[in-house]
Amino acid sequence: MLDFTTPPKRAVPPPIRRAVRPDMAARPASVPARKLDRPAATAPVAKPPREGKLSIDIQFAKPEFRRLRAAGRWLRAHISLRQAITTLIILLVIFGGWVGLAIRKHQLDRQAAAHPKQSLANPGRTGTLELPPYVPAVPATKQELLTPDGTHSKYDKTKQSYSFLDTIKGQQFTVSEQRSGGPLGTGQAAVDKVAKSLKATTAIKTGWGTAYIQTNNKYGSQTVVFGIRDLLGFIQAPFTLDSNQWITYINNLE
Secondary structure, three states, X not given: OOOOOOOOOOOOOOOOOOOOOOOOOOOOOOOXXXXXXXXXXXXXXXXXXXXXXXXXXXXXXXXXXXXXXXHHHHHHHHOOHHHXXXXXXXXXXXXXXXXXXXXXXXXXXXXXXXXXXXXXXOOOXXXXXXXXXXXXXXXXXXXXXXXXXXXXXXXXXXXXXXXXXXXXXXXXXXXXXXXXOHHHOOHHHHHHHHHHHOOOOEEEEEXXXXXXXXXXXXXXXXXXEEEEOOEEXXXXXXXXXXXXXXXXXXXXXX
């Protein structure tokens, strides 16, 4: 027989009570805020580039030693070590000789600057130049030419001739003097004989006697033969002057 009685009722569980989130404003200051309460981070803002700023990019190329290596291989193949050492020694000797000559030249230049007057008979000895055994005739206003300095005036002991440089109107010429006598004769006779041998045919009258001028028209030069005291004088000029100018110059000699 079936039982149609009402089945017993199941026990109903009590309702679940949800926790209520407290108000953020009501949270005490001592309680730190949770991670969820932090403000969201903002994305970084790129700074604009500065105006006028240069960007330099320097790249150095690696040196190539292929040619040097090839040259080294060629040298090793064609030149032995002994030949290389011999060549190096020869080059060092040549370079050392060149340096030695340069140093010696510098020393000689310093010696010449410190001792401008040297003996003509012995150039290696410093000191006063040798004087002639007679008094040369020089212009009255240039008495310094009586003292030889090796440049403007000098005495040649071999030729027994004293010479000096002088100028007329900026043009330089040479005057040489020696004692007359011997085969040439003395005084005016010596002047006449030498002038004839030089083909100096233009005669001029000076305060010291007759002088003669020989003119080379091809080269535009002149040679003047004259006598003064017991001296026989020669003027060699790479230019030409008229007779009066040479007369004036010779008369100013003393």
